Amino acid sequence: MTRRASLSYRSSLMRSLSVCAALATLSTMVGCMSLITLPGLPGRSKPEEKKTLKELADDDTPDLISKFTHPFGLDYVKVEALSMVTGLSGTGEDPPPTPQRAAMMAEMNRMRVENPEKVLASPDTALVLIRGMLRPGIQEGDRFDVEVRVPSKSETTSLRGGWLLSARLTELAVLGGQIRQGHVLGVAEGAILVDPSANEEDGTYATRGRILGGGVAAKSRPMGLVIDDRYKSVHLAAQIGKSVNDRFYMRIDGHKRGVANAKNDELIEIAVHPRYKDNVGRYMRVLQSLAVIETGREQQERVELLREQIANPLTAASAALQLEAIGDDQAKEILLQAILSSDTEVRFYAAESLAYLDETAAVEVLAQVARDEPAFRVNAMAALSAMDDLAAFDALHGLLSVDSAETRYGAFRSLWAMNPHDPLVAGENMNGNFTLHQLNVEGPPMIHVTNSHRPEIVLFGKQPSLKLPLLVDAGTGVLINGMQGQELVVSRFRTGSEADRRVIQPEVDELIRAIVELGGNYPDVVQALQEANKQGALKSRMRVDALPQSGRKYSRPEDVKEGETQEEESTFDLATPLPDLFGRKSR
Structure with missing residues (x-):
């Protein structure tokens, strides 16, 4: 090697070593800075607003809203x-x-x-x-x-x-x-x-x-999505709000308005969409199943995976929620294929999502499930009530005539939630105390009263006459006397004045009206009916709060041993939330 070449090589080597040393120093500084700014440690710096979603995400799972947020406002x-x-x-x-x-x-x-x-x-x-x-x-x-x-x-x-x-x-x-x-x-x-x-x-x-x-x-309760601490970002909050509003919006005074409002770097306030007013828990699950940002190719890959997952009973519920969140024609096509499955769970979860997408094809499956599968009855009826479809109305109307008390009343409540002003379920206002509903339907006659939700009395079918003789003390100062003849004398006694009386035929609806005319209220009427039932005067079945039950067991076919039947009262964690329409907490 010549002297000039040697000097050139030595100079190049020194420059390389200097660059390596500088890089090592910079690497150490970056390492220290990373240590200082780890989330949760003192001195943490605020995340850069310009970070992309891919930089915020720390794994390869789908970038759904649930990955970055948790809901608030879902408690009582x-x-x-x-x-x-x-x-x-x-x-x-x-x-x-x-x-x-x-x-x-x-x-x-x-x-x-x-x-x-x-x-x-x-x-x-x-x-x-x-x-x-x-x-x-x-x-x-x-x-x-x-x-x-x-x-x-x-x-x-x-x-x-x-x-x-x-x-x-x-x-x-x-x-x-x-x-x-x-x-x-x-x-x-x-x-x-x-x-x-x-x-x-x-x-x-x-x-x-x-x-x-x-x-x-007196006030509307706020609800929404809170961005987890490590993801806080104005950019991310805005992107989540956009993703939600692209999928869900309402018409207010003729203007299209999204349901999401990004308030700051951690809070997205959510308005309740009318479709989900009686199933807020599901609404939030669907919102969290939306992608924050997704290319067409990425969505197509995810949709193909969901096509496989919805065919499996173990993953069908989650897949159906994601397809419901996507809500386009391709997602509906996959759900429509799934309702043809031989597996009851797959059919149910697919039909439930189709109902919230207002697809008529869901009606037949949900009506059959509501009638025959107690474990899914609550959710099936709530889904039918969320539809704006005559076929759903007709299906619920058909369930009013079945033998099961809870199915009949569940169908009535679903119809009322669908349209409380429809003549079938509108009922008669009893002096502002409660509503009397007389349903001209088939099936065994039944009287239903409520102990929750709203004061109402529902008479299913033509009611037989009351059996006499009868003597009932109904509420404060109300006496029903049917001890003589074929009529009832309904009296209301007040201190310091003469008793008011009504003489009526021994019919259930006439008795209810007479009590109200004499100043009685809902508790008085309920007590009169229950006392008459105890004395054997009611020939109809009488039920109180015959709501479809949640938490029932659905045994998959492979889990049922020969000769066994499914238990209706066993606990079962249904993969979709209990609708508010049939919730048992005070409404």
Whole structure:
């Protein structure tokens, strides 16, 4: 090697070593910076707003919204109040001097009640505690049930016949050793429904009750998606909002408006889409099954995978939700193929998603499942009620005539949710106390009353006449006498005045109307019917809250041993959430 070549080689080597040293130093600095900015450690820097979705994602799983967010607003919110019940026939009390009494006195003074001490001391009044549960997605003006009970150590013996005065419901919290009230979230008022079988000796049961639909929401509850801490980004929030709005929107005053509103780098507020108003849990599951950003090729690859997954009972539920979220013609075509499967689960999950896409092909499968498969009945009926389709209406109408009480009433509630003004289910307003529905349908005659959701009485089919003789004490001051002749005498007794009477034929609907005409309310009518049923006077079946049950077991064919039948009451984790339409928490 010449001297010049040697010098050139040595110079080149030194430059290379210098570059390597610089790179090593830079690598060390970057390593230290990475350590300093690891999520969750002090000194963490705010994520760059310009990071792409691929940079934010840290694995190869599909970039669905569920990967970056979790829902909020899906819990029930407890609201409470203190108020007074009037109209008791000497079963109330003068409450002892407690903070609750003082609070009630302050409220009565605020409302300018005359002689509050005298009113509170009357044996016809009682101090009560009220509780309600605001469901997820409840809107201002929506109704919900409230529970009423007397405080501990109260001497009130019964709330039967009582009327709850208007009360403002708030959230309560203990702060600094004191009970604090939040904003007013609802108001409650109405007639109290007490267990008709409870008497004054049954202290616990006679001194508590419910007001069906007695609460009215004062505010709409917010709900939405919260971006997980490590993904917080204004860019990502905007992209999620766009993905949601591209798929779900509403028409408001003639304008198209998306359901999502990105508030900041971590919160996307979501409005409830009308299609999912009675199944908010499913709505959020579908939203989280949307892709945040996806090329046409990536979506096609995912769709082909979903085509395989929906054919497998173990993965069909998740695949159906993703296809429902995609919602295009190709997704519908895959779901339409799946409802032809020989597997009941695959058919059900595919049909459920098709129903929320308003595809008529779902109706036949869901109607069959609602009739024959108790484990899927709740979700099948809720899906049918979400459709804007005459075929779905006809299918539910057909279920009104089957033998199963819960299937018949479940179909009625689904039809009412679909269109409460339809003549079939609209019913007759009974002086604002409740609604009477007389359904001209086939099947065995049945009387249904509710203990939740809304005050209503549903008469399925032509009702046989009441069996006489009959003597029933129904509610406060209401007496039904059918001990002589072939007629009923319905009387209402009031202190200091003559009794009002109605003479009627021994028909169920006439009895209901007579009680209401004499000033009776929903609890009075329910008690009259239940007492008549106990005495054997009702020839129809009578059911209370015959709602389709959740949590039932569906045994796959390969799991059923020869000679065994499926149990209807066993627990089973259905892969789609329980619809709010049939929820048993106070609505």
